Amino acid sequence: MFVDDGGVLMRVLGIDPGLTRCGIGVVQGEPGRPLSMVDVGVVRTAADLPVAQRLVQIETGLEAWIEEHRPDAVAVERVFAQHNVRTVMGTAQASGIAMVVAARRGLPVAMHTPSEVKAAVSGSGRADKAQVAAMVTRLLRLDAAPKPADASDALALAITHVWRGAARTRLEEAVARAGAAR
Amino acid sequence: MFVDDGGVLMRVLGIDPGLTRCGIGVVQGEPGRPLSMVDVGVVRTAADLPVAQRLVQIETGLEAWIEEHRPDAVAVERVFAQHNVRTVMGTAQASGIAMVVAARRGLPVAMHTPSEVKAAVSGSGRADKAQVAAMVTRLLRLDAAPKPADASDALALAITHVWRGAARTRLEEAVARAGAAR
Numbered sequence: 001m002f003v004d005d006g007g008v009l010m011r012v013l014g015i016d017p018g019l020t021r022c023g024i025g026v027v028q029g030e031p032g033r034p035l036s037m038v039d040v041g042v043v044r045t046a047a048d049l050p051v052a053q054r055l056v057q058i059e060t061g062l063e064a065w066i067e068e069h070r071p072d073a074v075a076v077e078r079v080f081a082q083h084n085v086r087t088v089m090g091t092a093q094a095s096g097i098a099m100v101v102a103a104r105r106g107l108p109v110a111m112h113t114p115s116e117v118k119a120a121v122s123g124s125g126r127a128d129k130a131q132v133a134a135m136v137t138r139l140l141r142l143d144a145a146p147k148p149a150d151a152s153d154a155l156a157l158a159i160t161h162v163w164r165g166a167a168r169t170r171l172e173e174a175v176a177r178a179g180a181a182r
Numbered sequence: 183m184f185v186d187d188g189g190v191l192m193r194v195l196g197i198d199p200g201l202t203r204c205g206i207g208v209v210q211g212e213p214g215r216p217l218s219m220v221d222v223g224v225v226r227t228a229a230d231l232p233v234a235q236r237l238v239q240i241e242t243g244l245e246a247w248i249e250e251h252r253p254d255a256v257a258v259e260r261v262f263a264q265h266n267v268r269t270v271m272g273t274a275q276a277s278g279i280a281m282v283v284a285a286r287r288g289l290p291v292a293m294h295t296p297s298e299v300k301a302a303v304s305g306s307g308r309a310d311k312a313q314v315a316a317m318v319t320r321l322l323r324l325d326a327a328p329k330p331a332d333a334s335d336a337l338a339l340a341i342t343h344v345w346r347g348a349a350r351t352r353l354e355e356a357v358a359r360a361g362a363a364r
Contacts, residue, residue, distance in 0.1 A: 051293075052285035055278055059286070081263060081270050088263050092271050093278025096237050100279060103234035104241070111233075 010165060011038065013071035014158030015062065015098045016150045017079065019054055019090030020047060022062065022098070023150030026069045027140070027158035035159060037140040038069060040151045051090065058094055062101045074102035075161035077153070078111040112160050117153070120160035132156050192347060193220065195253035196340030197244065197280045198332045199261065201236055201272030202229060204244070204280070205332030208251045209322065209340035217341060219322040220251060222333045233272065237279055244283045256284035257343035259335070260293040294342050299335070302342035314338050 009030050016023035022043040029035035043061030045054035066074070076098045079091050102109045115125035121135040133145040133152045139159055146152045191212050198205035204225040211217035225243030227236035248256070258280045261273050284291045297307035303317040315327040315334045321341055328334045
């Protein structure tokens with residue numbers, strides 16, 4: 001029986017949602033091989049605009065990123081209500097926009113929690129921001145940690161999804177093969 | 183000096199956001215005149231679908247309502263993080279979608295808090311659900327309270343906005359007149 005054990009090259013766009021700043025990081029790779037950063041940046045909106053307009057700007061900004069980089073999947077940070085109460089509603093609204101922009105194009109949307117991301121890139125779900133940034137810099141072989149932190153966090157999300165997504169894909173393929181062999 | 187004290191006939195689409203049910207109510211009217219209900223209903227999504235797909239369904243549903251009824255403004259219930267923690271994130275995401283669907287068409291988007299809505303339709307910010315539903319039924323001269331509660335709440339939001347929006351418009355006009363008269 002021939003089993004293709006190689007991963008599939010995957011391009012993931014990670015989004016760290018926020019009303020003031022949405023971090024965006026695009027990473028390409030496959031498990032077990034060096035990852036590469038395709039692009040990184042931030043979609044910003046002005047705090048003095050009405051929230052509805054800020055959300056439209058986020059939608060337009062994310063559309064442009066997806067249009068330019070054509071990812072295979074989008075990973076969005078899962079937001080919890082326990083977070084900073086003052087900003088959590090805007091963050092949740094921005095995450096909803098991110099999910100819709102991806103899903104209505106038929107792109108797979110995955111949510112990863114902050115501790116899943118920390119564990120994936122640093123080995124510990126309790127890693128601090130500096131550790132995560134240091135690992136992102138190392139894993140993507142960058143000269144310096146991307147700024148601001150939202151951009152670095154978006155790259156960490158994308159890295160997490162390349163690894164977790166690929167693992168899940170292999171698992172699904174294995175299940176499919178097992179089923180087909182019966 | 184001639185002052186046009188008559189209101190402007192306004193059609194408002196109210197949205198009570200939610201991931202499982204978005205209440206929608208369309209009301210037409212002007213202050214000091216009987217209001218009329220144009221339409222009322224609910225956009226539902228299935229709980230077993232991924233959140234991203236549910237949000238796309240909400241987007242599609244709201245688009246269809248706005249397309250059909252061509253409101254002059256959209257009023258969305260303002261969600262607070264203090265609400266039910268289990269459902270608040272989905273509610274916030276749905277409200278973000280509602281705001282974007284309206285704002286990207288250039289429609290004015292207003293947010294009203296639950297207590298503003300209660301005070302506007304019943305005279306008390308602490309009115310209970312039954313009182314609000316009873317007042318909605320009376321103000322729109324309906325035979326029975328619209329079901330489910332989300333639909334009734336969306337009508338209450340739209341009524342609130344017809345009244346508050348019109349008051350604000352008159353105020354802005356008065357300020358503009360005062361400025362022009364100098």
